[in-house]
Amino acid sequence: EPEVTQTPSHQVTQMGQEVILRCVPISNHLYFYWYRQILGQKVEFLVSFYNNEISEKSEIFDDQFSVERPDGSNFTLKIRSTKLEDSAMYFCASSGNSNQPQHFGDGTRLSIL
């Protein structure tokens, strides 16, 4: 069964540094998403991406965040200047269309020191 893959599984970064989280969505999917889960809290939506542009974003997704699909397979989340409160598990997801189930990757645990 095809899966969403994410790298790295764990990223440790100094506060203020830039970090890029990488995702390879399921190959025939067209909609891509990033969510985050702070330890002990619910999964929160960050952004959705379709047809090479952001289709929806949450209040969390401020100017320090950006997403990109640099080639035909990767989907990245960049955090420009990380803060302590960015420490969380970041999940990538993809779906065939906006009304089809979203399938999640294993996540990247981001730790900001």
Add this chain to the structure above:
Amino acid sequence: GENVEQHPSTLSVQEGDSAVIKCTYSDSASNYFPWYKQELGKRPQLIIDIRSNVGEKKDQRIAVTLNKTAKHFSLHITETQPEDSAVYFCAAHRSNDYKLSFGAGTTVTVRA
């Protein structure tokens, strides 16, 4: 925006018993309700979902019911097994939106 409440936060059941998790949502425009199971350190995995044009859906030991009038939906696991132990999340999706709005999760422990 959509607000999803999930109860209980923890649930301990004896192997073989049933487990029920309940969620409520706030926006009547929500029309798709998936349930995800997340084992420790692993991805949220879709286990069952229901759309607003049906009231119940079943897949082996798992069933989901939806009451649109009351804006609540429930996950039922029958004949629980130790491998059912995990965190379960409900979610809601509004038509014309892209995002899923998640509940806070229920930690289910099945005692052998």
